Amino acid sequence: MYEMKTVVGTSQIDKDGLLKTSSIFDLMQDCSFFQLDSEEELTKYFNENNISMFLVSRQVDIYKLPKYSDKIIVRTYVYECNEAYGYRNTVIYDENYNELVICYAIGGFVDLSNGNLIRVPSSFIEKIKFDEKQKMNYLPRKINIDNDLLKETDRFKVKKYFIDDNNHVNNARYIDMSLDYADDYYKRIRIEYRTPAELGDTIIVRKAVIDDKVLLKFDSEDNKTYALLEFSYSL
Template sequence: MYEMKAVVGTSQIDKDGLLKTSSIFDLMQDCSFFQLDSEEELTKYFNENNVSMFLVSRQVDIYKLPKYSDKVIVRTYVYECNEAYGYRNTVIYDENYNELVICYAIGGFVDLSNGNLIRVPSDFIKKIKFDEKQEMNYLPRKIKVDNDGLKEVDRFKVKKYFIDDNNHVNNARYIDMAIDYVEDNYKRIRIEYRVPAALGDTIVVKKAVIDDKVLLKFDSEDNKTYAILEFSYSL
């Protein structure tokens, strides 16, 4: 388990003074990478084999948003792993360890030389430290999509400020893109990451509203899918 503490600052809040959704993702992402860096055996294997982990999917359940100047605690840990994927929980608490936001995420092992998903040795898996799985409603990694029900609502070019040090769109930036196409006060976000979008790519935004959910599909102009996002207004 890895834990970090933070104070909600002005750069992290929305128009209502509450922690922005993309800032939730930033906090979780930072904590997760600090945890990976703290695992010496993991870091050693990654460096020696030119391997990393890329996010495949994330489910975030929002119970309460902290406001400006609130103290928060972020905890993350791996609860399961196989030769292809690692599974982690990340939880944001208030300063009294009341749960504010709960997440489970799946990451795939990737060969950095070609970007392909790989399988790691079982002996390596035995060296990973596991913690107890968080209690939450675990929905499937894959999001069901009815392409016939989707309607194109926008398209735009990927800008420099979306790009991270992997030279593609950072996972949290898809949230920044998405919030323009949904109403506020959603309670759950699911994201399935497909093909990484790079600088200059055109993202075609397709949308469908199904019951209390909004589905967004970010495609390329030739119909490759970058990401699928589902916003739910109840848990």
């Protein structure tokens, strides 16, 4: 388990003074990588074998958004792992450890030399420390979307400020991209990450509204899917 304490700053809030959705993702991502870095055996194995973990999916349930200057606590841990995927909970609390945002995420082991998903030996899995699985409504990793219901809404080029040190669009930037297509304030966000988008790629936005959900599909010009997003206005 890894925990970090911070204060909601002005660069992290929206027009209403509340923590931005993309800032939620940034905080969770930072905490997760700090936790990975703190695991010496894990870091050593990754470095020696040129391996990393790429996010496959994330579900975020939002109960209450903290506001500017609120003290918050971000806690993350791995609760399960197999030879192909790791499963993680990340929770944002207020300063009294009341749950504000709960997340579960799935990451895949990736060979950095070619970007392919790989399987790691069971002997490596045995070295990982697991914590108790968080109580939440765990929805499936895959998001079902009827392509016939989707309508092209927009298209744009991937800019430099979307790119992280893996040279593709950072997972939190898909949230920034989606802000023009989903209204405030949703209670649950699900994202399924497919093909990493790179600098200069054209992203085609396709959208559908079904009941209380907004569905977004970010596609490439050659019909690959970069990411699927589902915004729900109820838990």
